Amino acid sequence: MTEGSEVTEHRVATQTEIALRDVSLSFPEPKGTGRNVVYEHFSMDIAQGSFTVLLGPSGCGKSTLLNVINGLLRPTSAEAITVEGVDVRHNPEVARRMAYVFQAPRLLKWKTLRGNVEFGLRGLNVQPRERWGELIEKYFGAVGLTEYMDYYPHQVSGGMQQRVAIVRAWANEPQILLMDEPFSHLDELTAAGLRRQLVELWMREERRRTIVFEVEKELRKVFIEKAGVPL
């Protein structure tokens, strides 16, 4: 990754869940013949059950890294990008073990909040249909939105929409949760509340999920303190 970025990891277990080996990624520059290098021979391991925070200034390649892990973006070259030892490039099904929370909620405006969560459940298709109701109730309850499940996105605030995006990911009970600055466009009070809720949700789990969370450097103190993650 580019200069100024760093990775802080709170290790709970030591088994590697995600491994990146010798990843290089560059894009052709819009003008001219040069290439914009994002990563060059980049490697990292992320432990199972860890809460890994990617810190770095805007444009350093944090989101790109999540896209590479999720299989949304293919690197220019890489020796391996594995989840539990399975390379995501050769086995796209392994990506069903991950759920992604984006910077913006990215909800479907024509579906209710419940419908949006069902959209994610139907897509990843890792939870049996008979469990959907229970999972939806559980995670809407966890973020305090039970009474809003039948509202449409335009009927609730941005903070509530972002909570629904978290529910959409979490309801799949994925092994890995990728979070791309999910609270960056919210006001600090709402963001602080959501960070607290996220950490509480994570701490409450019996078998903790692996979370890869990215945040801009300016916010690190706020987040790290809330998360109780040692630097």
Next chain:
Amino acid sequence: MLIGTAEGVKSVPADLVTMATSYRVGARQRLVSLYLPSIAPYLASNARVAFSLGIKIVIIAEVIGLPNGVGLLVRYWSDKLFMAPVVAWGLLLMGLGLAVDRLVFAPLERRTRQWSGNADAATMRAE
């Protein structure tokens, strides 16, 4: 219709497509839950325009060469230089077109816009 629908497909927000890809949403669910609601307003608008153009084209075709229909009557009375039935048919067709547009296509278009979230719905901020 085809060009308008193609434009509608192009207007599907890229961030929603990426979200659907990250959730490994299949082709059928993508079509039903993502593309169709996104392009529904375009389909309704295009159907509205196609209907009004279609009526005109059918009448002109009847006037020019078909052996029956409203166009034939219009041409018959027009050839006789008896304009009252021509004007009456014109007004009737205008009224019919307007009625179908207002009673069928306008609500359909409004409905699809609301469905796809493009209407200026009164935003209720609950927080």
